[in-house]
Amino acid sequence: MSLLAEVTGSLGSIGYGLAAIGPGVGIGIIFGQGVQAIARQPEAYGVIRQNMILGFALAEALALIGFVAPFVFGV
Amino acid sequence: MSLSYVGASSSPDCHLNSGCGFPAPGAEIFIFDEIATFTIGNLEFGITKVTILLFICVFLILGFFIYAFRKPKLVPRGAQNVGEVGYLFIRDGIARDTIGKDGDKYVPFLMSFFFLVWLSNFMGIVPFAQIPVTSIFAIPVAFALIVYVTWVPLGVYKQGFGGFFKNMLFPPGVPKAMYVLLTPLEFLSNLIVRPATHAIRLFANMFAGHLLIATFSIAAFYLLSASIIGILGSAASFTVAVALTGFEALIQALQAYIFTLLAAVYISGALHPEH
Numbered sequence: 001m002s003l004l005a006e007v008t009g010s011l012g013s014i015g016y017g018l019a020a021i022g023p024g025v026g027i028g029i030i031f032g033q034g035v036q037a038i039a040r041q042p043e044a045y046g047v048i049r050q051n052m053i054l055g056f057a058l059a060e061a062l063a064l065i066g067f068v069a070p071f072v073f074g075v
Numbered sequence: 076m077s078l079s080y081v082g083a084s085s086s087p088d089c090h091l092n093s094g095c096g097f098p099a100p101g102a103e104i105f106i107f108d109e110i111a112t113f114t115i116g117n118l119e120f121g122i123t124k125v126t127i128l129l130f131i132c133v134f135l136i137l138g139f140f141i142y143a144f145r146k147p148k149l150v151p152r153g154a155q156n157v158g159e160v161g162y163l164f165i166r167d168g169i170a171r172d173t174i175g176k177d178g179d180k181y182v183p184f185l186m187s188f189f190f191l192v193w194l195s196n197f198m199g200i201v202p203f204a205q206i207p208v209t210s211i212f213a214i215p216v217a218f219a220l221i222v223y224v225t226w227v228p229l230g231v232y233k234q235g236f237g238g239f240f241k242n243m244l245f246p247p248g249v250p251k252a253m254y255v256l257l258t259p260l261e262f263l264s265n266l267i268v269r270p271a272t273h274a275i276r277l278f279a280n281m282f283a284g285h286l287l288i289a290t291f292s293i294a295a296f297y298l299l300s301a302s303i304i305g306i307l308g309s310a311a312s313f314t315v316a317v318a319l320t321g322f323e324a325l326i327q328a329l330q331a332y333i334f335t336l337l338a339a340v341y342i343s344g345a346l347h348p349e350h
Contacts, residue, residue, distance in 0.1 A: 064279035
């Protein structure tokens with residue numbers, strides 16, 4: 001089978017860039033909506049902030065797995 | 076024992092115009108020489124700088140809290156004030172908000188984790204320590220495993236063996252046919268992915284942060300040479316490294332908070348299946 005196309009170079013960096021797209025959008029939505037919720041109901045600040053940070057942590061994990069994977073698999 | 080910021084990759088006479096490329100730091104800056112080794116049975120153990128730092132963290136926390144609460148008074152003074160602020164932060168901010176009114180029982184557990192994780196993260200920006208203890212993967216794995224073997228037996232104890240797995244794997248209020256899809260997903264996400272991401276989140280944050288500071292520190296060293304570009308670039312890199320150190324201080328506290336918050340959420344899920 002002949003090789004039609006090949007990607008060489010720092011594939012780990014490209015992989016991390018791709019892995020960061022989704023969490024980037026997600027974290028933006030989480031904090032945007034969180035700030036909006038606080039503006040609408042400032043007295044619920046504590047609960048909103050806590051859930052905001054929780055959502056942030058869950059979304060962020062995906063980008064971080066993308067960051068660690070090249071080190072683990074040695075691309 | 077070597078300073079972590081001057082890893083194996085950066086040789087002392089590698090500068091901008093000396094012909095060698097930029098010595099970018101890699102995973103090797105997290106590997107330290109063993110100070111002492113010993114064997115138990117067939118297993119070999121090595122004590123490195125990180126082991127010593129972990130013990131320093133544990134004894135600092137133990138020492139501080141024993142000192143702060145050695146003779147508790149109704150009107151707190153000095154160290155007891157600081158200890159009580161920490162206790163109240165965990166109790167009101169994490170345990171009662173997340174677990175509810177039966178959360179007070181878990182405050183010591185959560186508090187130990189918060190301060191241990193925070194201090195081990197903080198070692199990353201302490202001069203001469205300069206390695207976050209939690210950036211060595213085994214340590215966050217151990218922390219996450221302790222949380223895992225706490226909330227799973229707790230759920231089994233509170234809800235019964237059948238009830239715990241029924242509530243986790245077959246969430247109520249879903250059409251019967253959906254269980255074909257839902258049960259394997261719930262099993263994966265609750266029992267396998269959950270502890271894995273709990274450990275990876277802490278590890279990867281500290282690993283990435285340390286690597287970032289190391290990259291800019293080495294860049295400041297590498298660019299320093301007798302040319303305008305070299306001096307300006309070196310100064311800029313050094314400024315960024317200092318700014319990132321401040322940013323890391325924030326991330327370290329945030330990650331300790333997130334780790335503790337997630338531990339509380341898992342315990343809460345084991346205690347109250349409706350959540």
